[in-house]
Amino acid sequence: MYDTAYYDGRDLGCTYSGMESIFRLWAPDARKVSLALYQDAGSYNSEGKVTDHAGGLEIGMKEWKDGVWFLRFFGDLAGRYYMYKIEGRDGGIRYAADPYSRAVSANGARSAIVDLKAWNPPGWEEDKRPPMESLQDSVLYELHVRDFSADPEAGFKYKGKYKAFTETGLRDDEGNKIGIDHLEELGVTHVHLLPVSDFQTVNELRVDDPDSSEPKYNWGYDPQHYNVPEGSYATDPLKPGVRIREFKEMVMALHRKGIRVILDVVYNHTYNVEEGPFEPVVPGYYYRRDAEGKLANGSGVGNELATERPMMRKYILDSVRYWAEEYHIDGFRFDLMGLMDTDTITQIADEIHREVDPSILIYGEPWTGGETPLPLRQQTLKGTQRSKGFSVFNDHFRAAIKGDSDGQGKGFATGRPEMEAEIIEGIKGAVHDFADSPLETINYVTVHDNLNLWDKILKTQGQQMEAGFQEIRDGELVGGGSLREMVERSEPYRSVDKEHVLQSETVKRAILANGIVLTSQGIPMIQAGDELLRTKYGDHNSYRSGDIVNAIRWGNKRKFKPVFDYYRGLIELRKNHPAFRMTSKEQVEKHLKMLRSEDNTVAYMLKDYANGDVWKNIIVVYNANRHEINLDIPFSLTGWKVAVNSKHAGNEALDCIVDEEVAVAGLSMMVLYEEVGGTPRQVKKVEIQYERPDGKYDGWNLWVWGTGYHERRVDFERMENGRAVASFIVPSHVKRIGYIVRLNDWEAKDVERDSYIELGPGQSAATVLIRSGSEHSKKIS
Structure with a gap:
């Protein structure tokens, strides 16, 4: 029956108006369904749950079509609550919240009926997505709502709440911007919020009670109601409309700062099956099972959703579109996207881009959390996104830059040699790895999972013990003791000279890691606080560790202002230069030229006005050695200007x-550029x-020195009148050039002795004839 009962309408759930409310529920195996209406949210037990749903006004619903039950109720129901009373074919009776709930009571106990328009904040109808020409312009910033404002030392009024994003004008003691003004100053284009749809593990009734020992913190990967904002981030979770209004206020505030909003969405599993949004309505349909009939566990948390089933797929499509349209959301990051079939993700991308907005960004984790019965060919893994309108995380690049996620394993920026080839793959936007376009790769070093960047680098340097870190698990110290005391006595920045922040090796490695991300092809993402050297005190899985570990400490901006300025400068560079934002494999192959890839150094050039850039050529250098290196660079008539160095x-x-040589400091990056219109240097053109x-000219070339640069090879570039011709430019002050005509790389010399060309004063050009076997050249002009 499940396979044939498909309903294609976009009106499931409660459709409210002041005159009537229409309820539609897809429950094809139900024998009977009634709507249960309530005046209040019910009676909560000590755990913050409502377990008794009897006593409501119960009205029978009509078995309508395609497995849908229907009821039209005349009158204004705003402010009422409801559940569905479902009688199964086995005779069992169960109460279920509406899977399509648009509002809920505290802790999601019951579905709520609200007039959404009545809860819109002033100006919401005029809210627009910040302009964005193309997805390649994105710079993403992964952030947890509570982390943003929970710092007890910062001046937020609405700590841990959506409304904290509306607080402007906040400054630290030295006048540095914090909060939303900081995000605007940093220059990111998107804030990627960890899950904000209603989740189960925080008791919204006690979250603001300082005397309660119940959990007040979670990342939100334990979904309950997919279409409702989480209530613990609202100032009053008891009023269903408040979270709606305050969430929209947050979105509007970010939009007014020119920042788009991405939701981290968790459509691969639910926190609970029996008490989740699906199983009570249609038992056995929404979850995958293995060959033995047991719940599949590809998520690692006990269940996984069967996204390939038509009504599950429809639910996800409807949900994503609802957030995009009702809440003006600008992008979606899919948790464990490998557990979602590729057809579903592709349909989401197609529908959202075609019918809502083509600039909405869609991406996710292209892996699973464990074994799944979903066939491999249907899993959304790296490579499945090719030319389908969505992007995936590039964990290849992540590992190449930093090493493993939680251990002491190293990468290019953290001290492992011979990683140049892997870094180059990432620099090119994975177009020779798993992507058709750089737009299909999300480049990053760390996110909320695993050790964050600062702590990872400390671990690779063996400094976690010196910093005073102890092992944390599930929000508690392994072996006992006070987590707060450990945090307060730790010294994560003991190696940083506060007067010379950028001279710290750990700081250098951190900047180099994200510097690579921000100057590579593809869409870059940084974790909130990277620009402030954020630590989580060695906690690699801080989802239950609370504010003491997770809160962004805004005082770090004052302490480490040069680091923030460096990040801001890199983002400004990227946003101003389309050469860093190419959109096709063909562009990358045409305009990106490698200059050096050895000895812990990677250098490349973005050449010939790449992607319409105003700079003719750009050289980017990453030096992962502790010592300074010298790099040969092409001759420039106007000289190479430095936009980025170690400071x-x-x-x-x-x-x-x-x-034609540049020194690059150890553990640093450099960006140089050549622009047309600069003042040309006084030079002479020499033609030989x-x-x-x-x-027989094959393999013969020139080795020249005394040119005002360093000695080098010059190849013959053409044949003319039976002669091989080479040309190069030297500064105008050069009067004498040494040369040797040689075969390949010193296989033979035309003559054994060094030879010289004398250039007269005041000459702007010279043409010289060299005859084989002669030690002397002859000036032609």
């Missing part, structure tokens, strides 16, 4: 390099014509 980053010139009686 500063941005869009303006810090220095100008006139040599080489003549061989035997006419």
Whole structure:
């Protein structure tokens, strides 16, 4: 019956108006369904749950079509609560909240009926998505709602709440911007919020009670009601409309700052099956089972949703579209997207881009949390996103940059040699790995899972013990003791000289890691607080560790302002230069040229006005050595200007390099650029014509020195009048150039002795003839 009872309407749930409310529930195996109406949210027990739903006004619903039960109720029901009373074919009776609930009572105990428009904040109808020309312009910032404002030392009025995002003008003691003004100053384009749909593990009735020992913190990967904002982030979870209004206020505040909003969505599993949003309504349909009939556990938390089933797929499509339209959400990050079949994700991307907004960003984790009965060919893994309109996390690049996620394993930025090839794959936007376009890869080093960036680097350096970290599990110290006391006595920044922050090796490695992310092709993402050297005190799984571990400590901005400025400068550079935001494999192959890939150094050039950039050529260098390196760079008529070095980053010139070699400080990056319109240097053009009686020119080249730069090879570029011709430019002050004509890489010399070309004063050009076997050249002009 499940396979044939498909309902394609987009009106499931409660459709409210002041005149009537219409209820539709898909329950194809039910023998009878009644709507139970209530005046209040019910009686809560000590755990914050409502277990008795009897006593409501129960009205029988009509078995309508395609497995849907229908009821039209005349009159204004705003402010009432409801459940569905379902009698199964086995005779069992169960009460169920509406899977399509748009509002709920505290802790999601009952569905609520609200007039959504009545709860819109002032100005909501005029709220618009911040302009964005294309997805490649995105710079993502992963953030937890409570972490943002929970710092007890910061001046937020609405700590841990949606409304904290509406607080502008907040400053620290030295005038540095914090809160939403900080996000605007940093320059990110999207805030990626950890799950904010209603979840189960925080008791909303006690979350603001300082005397309660119940959990007040979770990341939110324990979903209950997918279409309702979480109540613990609202100022009054007892009023169903408050969370709706305050969530929209948050979205509107971010939009007014030019920042888009992405939701982390968890459509791969639910926290609980029997008390979840699906099983009480249609038992056995929404969850996958293995060959023995047991609940599948590809999520690692006891269940997984059968996204490939038509009405489960429809539910996800409806839910995503609801958030995009009702709450003006600008993107969606799918948790454990490998557990979702590719057809579902593809349909979401197609429908959202076609019918809502093509600039909505869709991406996710292309892996599972364990074994799943979903066939491999249907799992949304790396590569399945090719040309389908969505993106995936690039864990290959992540591992190449930092190493493993929780251990002491190292990557390029943390001290492992011979990682250049893997770094190059990531720099190119994975277009030779798993993507058709750089737009299909999300580049990052760390997110909420696992050790954050600062703590990971401390671990690779063996400094976690010196920092005073102890092992934390499930929000408690392993072996006992006070977590708060451990945090308060720890010294995560003991190696940082507060007067010379950027000289710390740990700081250098952290900046290098995210510097690679922010200057590579693809869509970059940083974790909230990376720009403030955020620590979580060694907790690699802090989902239950509360504010003491998770809160962003805004005082770090004052302490580590040079780090923030560096991040801001890199983001400004990226946003101003489309060369870092190419959109196709063809562009990458045409414009990205490798200059060096060895000895813990990667250097490349974005050449020939890549992607329409105003800079003609851009050189990017990553030096993962502790020591300074010297890098050969191409000659530039106007010189190479430095936009990024070990101390500063941005869009303006810090220095100008006139040599064909540049020194790059240890554990740092550098960005140089060449622009047309700069003041040309006074130079001479030298043309050399080489003549061989035997006419055999293959493999012959010039080795020159004394050119004002470093000695180098110059290849013959064309044949003219039976002679091989090479040309190069030297500074105007050069009067004498040494040369040797050689075969390949010193297999032979035309003549054994060094030879020289004398250049006259005041010459702007010179043409010289070299005849094979002669130690002397002849000036032609």
